[in-house]
Amino acid sequence: MRIRLVMGLALLSTGALAGAFGYGAANLLPTFDAVPLQMRLSFHTRLMEMNGITMQGAMALSALSSATLAVMSCGTPRRLAGGAGLLVLVSFLITRLGNVPIKGRIKEWAVTSAPLDHAEVLDRWEAFN
Secondary structure, eight states, rough: OHHHHHHHHHHHHHHHHHHHHHHIIIIIIIHHHHHEEEEEEHHHHHHHHHHHHHHHHHHHHHHHHHHHHHOOOOSSSHHHHHHHHHHHHHHHHHHIIIIHHHHHHHHEEEEEETTTTHHHHHHHHOOOO
C-alpha cells in the first residue's frame, strides 16, 4: 500500500512539473515575444517571483518522490523512477545555473532599461527554459 502512495505522488508531481514546463513553452514564450519589451520585463519579473516558489517546490517533491520510489522498487520500475529523478535533477541544474542568473538581469532591466544585447540574453533564457 505504501509503495502505491509513493508511486501516485511521484506520478502526480513529475506530471505536474512536466505540464508546467510544457505550458511555459507552448504559451508563455510566444506571449513574451508578442508583447512590448517593457511589458515582458515587468510580467517576467513578477512571474519568476511566483515560479521561484512553485517550481522549486514541484522539483523538490518530484525528486524526493522519484528517489523514494526508486529505493522502494526493483527492476524496470526502479530504473524508470531513477530516470525520472535524474531528469528532475537535470532540470533543476539547468534552471539554477542557466535561467536564474539571467532572471536577475531581467529583474534589473524592468526597473532601469534593457541593454543593446537584450535580445540575445532573452533568447538564451528561452533556450534554457
